[in-house]
Amino acid sequence: MNKESSAPEEEQCAGMAALSICEALLLALKDQRILPQNEFAGILQDAAAAHENAPGSEAEKNTHRQVAALINRINLGEKSGLKP
Numbered sequence: 333m334n335k336e337s338s339a340p341e342e343e344q345c346a347g348m349a350a351l352s353i354c355e356a357l358l359l360a361l362k363d364q365r366i367l368p369q370n371e372f373a374g375i376l377q378d379a380a381a382a383h384e385n386a387p388g389s390e391a392e393k394n395t396h397r398q399v400a401a402l403i404n405r406i407n408l409g410e411k412s413g414l415k416p
Contacts (some may be wrong), residue, residue, distance in 0.1 A: 376407035383401075 357392035358375065367375075383400035386393065 373407055376403055380404050380407070 358367065358372060362369065362372050380400040380403040383396040383403065386396040388396065
């Protein structure tokens with residue numbers, strides 16, 4: 333994306349697309365028994381921890397905390413067999 337067309341809506345769409353692609357890949361790896369459940373959960377825990385501990389301004393830290401909370405909700409939903 334170039335800076336001129338990088339509207340917040342496009343950024344949100346890009347983030348949603350990335351999340352969907354990653355989720356599909358992780359689930360496919362788990363469904364094909366390439367990635368065990370504990371590794372699946374570990375990947376999500378690592379991703380959440382990276383955001384929980386991310387440096388930056390207070391606004392950036394707040395965004396990272398929100399991202400970590402979302403990842404943790406996805407992980408909890410997967411552990412219970414439910415998708416958020």
